[in-house]
Amino acid sequence: MYSYTETDLKSFCRGVLEKVGMPKENAKIVSESLIKANLEGTDSHGISRLPVYIKRFMDKRINVIPNIQLDQKSDSVLIVDGDNGLGHIVSYYSIVKGIEIAKHSGVAAIAIRNSNHFGAASYFCQLACEQDLVCIGFTNSPSGIAPWGGKSAFFGTNPIAFGFPTGDNTPVIIDLSTSVVARGKIILAAKQGQQIPDGWAIDREGRPTNDPHAALEGSVLPLGGAKGSALALAVELLTGVLSGASFGPHVKNIYNEEETEKANVGHFFILMDIKKFMNLEVFYHSIQGLLKEMKTVPKVPGVNEIRYPGERRKKDELARLEEGVQLSENVVQELIKMGEELNVEFPREQILKR
Known part of the structure; x- marks a missing residue:
């Protein structure tokens, strides 16, 4: 895993989006949304999504303006x-x-x-x-x-x-x-070459699977x-x-x-x-x-704190602002390649300490 600052990732996102013709204000909105997801630990909806968006802008399947x-x-x-x-x-x-x-x-x-x-x-x-x-x-x-x-x-x-x-x-x-799980997490697991846990999905024949590729061809299980x-x-x-x-x-x-x-x-x-x-x-x-x-x-054994939904997000955001956003090698390589194609340099790895 590689660590990057929030500022560098947002700057890269904006640069890439503007290169394909997106107005600056809209590029800022998209960048804020994507990197906010990374900061809060929802990496499946963060910067790893950017390459497919860029492809769809370039092949005119999504309107950039x-x-x-x-x-x-x-x-x-x-x-x-x-x-x-x-x-x-x-x-x-x-x-x-x-x-x-x-x-x-x-x-x-x-x-x-x-x-x-x-x-x-x-x-x-x-x-x-x-x-x-x-x-x-x-x-x-x-x-x-x-x-x-x-x-x-x-x-x-x-x-x-x-x-x-x-x-x-x-x-x-x-x-x-x-x-049971957001499909984006299965997409991210497929990108990273990782298996998915039991109980997440079935393959096209309706059989339980740990293979993210088979899961994407089959069905995620309902919550x-x-x-x-x-x-x-x-x-x-x-x-x-x-x-x-x-x-x-x-x-x-x-x-x-x-x-x-x-x-x-x-x-x-x-x-x-x-x-x-x-x-x-x-x-x-x-x-x-x-x-x-x-x-x-009263808490069950092994639980130190009862948290409400939203507390984990804030805790992760504060930690990642301090330590950087971690990205897998597969995601980084995909972003580097996309940046090279658009002449936008992907940032060097950094670990921010404040």
Whole structure:
């Protein structure tokens, strides 16, 4: 593993994105999102995704400068056509407009079509939390989960995310796929030549597998069995059907080199302005009290601390800001090659100590 500073990785991302024609402000948004994922330990949604995005910009399968249409249908409903832009950018501008709507009406429901992979959903929840808003986010994705009882992938891994501000810099962030594991972790394992754990996936014949390549040809298992499959369906209905995007097997996979059609990924966000529901200080007092009481629950043997979702992310971020972001040799070599092709130098390995 090799270590790099946050600053160097962001600079490289921006440089590469600008080389393929992305405006500086949008390149900054994408870079912030990607490296934030790395800092928080969600490496499967970090800089390792950049090479496939660049390929799809260059082969015109994703618009590098999309004409995003934000259509406010009512006081609280926003319909967005992403014009086949990268999901990070489409979702960012949708959230910014949604925050404005929610602060006026109390609630904003945002349905997005004609988008692409948007990285870690937690990033958009954090944007809302910074404005004292609660956020619920959903996205569909290329087929990865078989419906319960089936052996062929049909639903996407269809993440669900929640963000609740706490009055300090560590919001409650719940970001999980409706599969046992995010498909990106299997993609990353395949890149790194690693096996995957038992219980993650089945191959195309429905047999359990530890081979990430066989898993990618087969199906990731749903979270909680039939319950996870049901949740995946619910996300598909919100993000694919209600938004007017593609759904199920009709969502195209940007990793498929033979694919020519646009992905047409759908997203759905719900934003709530806490101040429209209750006094903000009362909310913060209550949520902090809840979390404090939760932490006092007697612990099982071997557990030193009960943490709420979001604490691990913040701990990892602080550590990686100090020690650097670690990348595998395979990921580094892929980034170096991409940089050489675009005449953008990949940074030298560093370990930052402050």
